[in-house]
Amino acid sequence: MRKILVCLPGNEILQNNISKILNIPIGDVDFHIFPDEETCIRLLFDCHNAEIIIIGSLDKPNKKMLPLILLAQTCRDLGAKKIGLVTPYLAYMRQDKRFQEGQGVSAGYFAKLISPFFDWLLCVSPHLHRIKNLNEIYTIPTFVLQATVEIANWIKLNVHHPLLIGPDSESEQWVESISKLANSPCFVLEKTRHGDKDVSIQMPDFKQWNSATPIIVDDIISSGQTLLTLAKQLVQAHFPPPICIGVHGLFAENAYAQLQLLGCEVITTNSIPHPSNKIDLSKLIATQLKSIQVD
Amino acid sequence: MRKILVCLPGNEILQNNISKILNIPIGDVDFHIFPDEETCIRLLFDCHNAEIIIIGSLDKPNKKMLPLILLAQTCRDLGAKKIGLVTPYLAYMRQDKRFQEGQGVSAGYFAKLISPFFDWLLCVSPHLHRIKNLNEIYTIPTFVLQATVEIANWIKLNVHHPLLIGPDSESEQWVESISKLANSPCFVLEKTRHGDKDVSIQMPDFKQWNSATPIIVDDIISSGQTLLTLAKQLVQAHFPPPICIGVHGLFAENAYAQLQLLGCEVITTNSIPHPSNKIDLSKLIATQLKSIQVD
Numbered sequence: 001m002r003k004i005l006v007c008l009p010g011n012e013i014l015q016n017n018i019s020k021i022l023n024i025p026i027g028d029v030d031f032h033i034f035p036d037e038e039t040c041i042r043l044l045f046d047c048h049n050a051e052i053i054i055i056g057s058l059d060k061p062n063k064k065m066l067p068l069i070l071l072a073q074t075c076r077d078l079g080a081k082k083i084g085l086v087t088p089y090l091a092y093m094r095q096d097k098r099f100q101e102g103q104g105v106s107a108g109y110f111a112k113l114i115s116p117f118f119d120w121l122l123c124v125s126p127h128l129h130r131i132k133n134l135n136e137i138y139t140i141p142t143f144v145l146q147a148t149v150e151i152a153n154w155i156k157l158n159v160h161h162p163l164l165i166g167p168d169s170e171s172e173q174w175v176e177s178i179s180k181l182a183n184s185p186c187f188v189l190e191k192t193r194h195g196d197k198d199v200s201i202q203m204p205d206f207k208q209w210n211s212a213t214p215i216i217v218d219d220i221i222s223s224g225q226t227l228l229t230l231a232k233q234l235v236q237a238h239f240p241p242p243i244c245i246g247v248h249g250l251f252a253e254n255a256y257a258q259l260q261l262l263g264c265e266v267i268t269t270n271s272i273p274h275p276s277n278k279i280d281l282s283k284l285i286a287t288q289l290k291s292i293q294v295d
Numbered sequence: 296m297r298k299i300l301v302c303l304p305g306n307e308i309l310q311n312n313i314s315k316i317l318n319i320p321i322g323d324v325d326f327h328i329f330p331d332e333e334t335c336i337r338l339l340f341d342c343h344n345a346e347i348i349i350i351g352s353l354d355k356p357n358k359k360m361l362p363l364i365l366l367a368q369t370c371r372d373l374g375a376k377k378i379g380l381v382t383p384y385l386a387y388m389r390q391d392k393r394f395q396e397g398q399g400v401s402a403g404y405f406a407k408l409i410s411p412f413f414d415w416l417l418c419v420s421p422h423l424h425r426i427k428n429l430n431e432i433y434t435i436p437t438f439v440l441q442a443t444v445e446i447a448n449w450i451k452l453n454v455h456h457p458l459l460i461g462p463d464s465e466s467e468q469w470v471e472s473i474s475k476l477a478n479s480p481c482f483v484l485e486k487t488r489h490g491d492k493d494v495s496i497q498m499p500d501f502k503q504w505n506s507a508t509p510i511i512v513d514d515i516i517s518s519g520q521t522l523l524t525l526a527k528q529l530v531q532a533h534f535p536p537p538i539c540i541g542v543h544g545l546f547a548e549n550a551y552a553q554l555q556l557l558g559c560e561v562i563t564t565n566s567i568p569h570p571s572n573k574i575d576l577s578k579l580i581a582t583q584l585k586s587i588q589v590d
Contacts, residue, residue, distance in 0.1 A: 035491055035518040035547035037355045038387055043397040060332045066357040069408055074399030092333055102338040104369030113364055116411070196330055223330040252330035 224255030
């Protein structure tokens with residue numbers, strides 16, 4: 001079946017890179033916004049009998065959801081045989097528990113909303129914590145990639161004598177894999193969250209490592225409060241400002257500027273387009289795409 | 296089954312009015328927005344075994360869609376037996392045709408997205424044009440109310456010697472019903488649309504009516520270009536600035552200010568909260584809600 005790549009606005013770099021690696025054509029899409037803020041999708045290519053691969057990261061998901069679904073359904077309506085979603089950043093995965101009485105557990109609701117419109121879903125390093133496997137909530141085949149090799153390679157190429165630090169137990173899965181691949185020491189700390197933007201972190205005695213370059217690794221950089229808190233504690237303990245690596249750089253509010261102000265180098269993958277993108281996921285995603293066969 | 300009213304932010308007036316008319320309690324909902332712009336719904340009431348009636352107009356639909364669906368699914372998850380959607384303004388109904396090759400026909404896609412999350416849907420004067428009945432696209436029971444009696448009553452109470460004008464053939468269904476109820480003459484004109492904001496209207500010889508107060512009636516006021524064009528033509532033909540009545544006042548960009556600048560009085564129903572709301576839909580909706588029985 002012939003394949004065609006399309007993307008949501010803002011995902012052109014990944015789309016173009018993957019198109020070149022796999023030699024798959026790109027289908028242009030016009031996303032028209034009417035004065036009343038309704039979206040009108042127009043495919044500028046023929047999708048009849050094709051497999052359409054839609055690339056769209058779902059940061060700031062509320063406003064992207066409807067255009068994404070209208071795009072998928074337009075493809076379906078115009079004859080696409082299969083529609084896959086490559087969403088390097090999969091949204092709503094952190095809402096995996098009823099933290100307070102009366103709360104929704106949105107991860108599952110989001111999955112229920114998405115599943116009917118796609119034949120498969122591919123994402124990178126989703127926040128799997130209480131949900132251990134995406135098939136607990138998604139009813140379509142899902143493909144989960146990890147950016148650990150790409151991150152470890154960046155560290156090996158760019159940092160002499162690294163000391164990897166995971167700010168909390170949820171980061172353990174990324175930090176330990178990366179430390180093995182980068183052959184560097186690693187610590188996973190204990191974090192307590194007091195609110196959306198209020199955290200405290202227990203720091204061990206790192207003195208024997210103070211000639212190393214500290215690298216904090218986390219999956220998602222959102223408000224950046226976890227990284228900022230830990231970076232300040234490291235500077236107080238006479239370390240240089242740490243390198244902060246996130247798989248997904250959401251950078252809510254002015255998180256990026258605050259981290260830079262502290263002297264941190266901030267590094268992310270290009271799962272979400274941002275000036276900090278230094279680690280390219282194109283090859284990782286393209287390699288998986290070659291082997292996806294969904295009947 | 297006990298009923299509970301809840302609403303999306305911004306729909307409190309209709310919610311409170313209907314609650315008083317029907318003596319149905321209101322369920323408070325906390326719509327928390329995380330720094331990464333994900334929404335977290337928390338019900339501050341017990342919805343177990345209840346029928347939940349969610350009131351939420353869907354103007355600016357893209358950003359409202361996901362909070363609405365998360366709210367419905369949270370209710371379902373926490374034990375609601377039935378969930379109905381009262382959406383006085385139903386979005387995406389104008390995209391009922393493939394106007395250009397490759398375009399999506401979004402009205403149906405939107406219906407497919409909504410239907411799995413609700414047991415029934417109620418709306419006021421939806422833009423039924425090429426789609427003649429909502430059950431062509433919605434798979435759940437739908438209840439369609441018309442605001443014609445309410446609009447006719449406002450005209451009878453407030454305007455001496457009215458002349459009703461429908462700007463185009465799509466407005467015929469509203470204008471003719473209202474003119475009969477208000478016992479006033481009515482004309483339906485011919486409009487040609489050249490773009491989102493570019494229309495021209497053929498105007499007949501109205502001279503014999505120039506002691507009347509012209510009232511333009513339309514279902515949706517979006518960019519307001521149709522009303523502005525016609526209002527200017529009426530003023531040129533020595534009529535006073537017309538009264539502009541819309542069922543749904545979307546008022547894209549500065550449509551409202553432009554109409555007021557021309558001297559028009561602009562009147563809408565409260566399907567979408569706006570300073571121009573002079574016609575209350577609460578009784579109309581409440582009366583229908585009393586009789587909805589969905590098993």
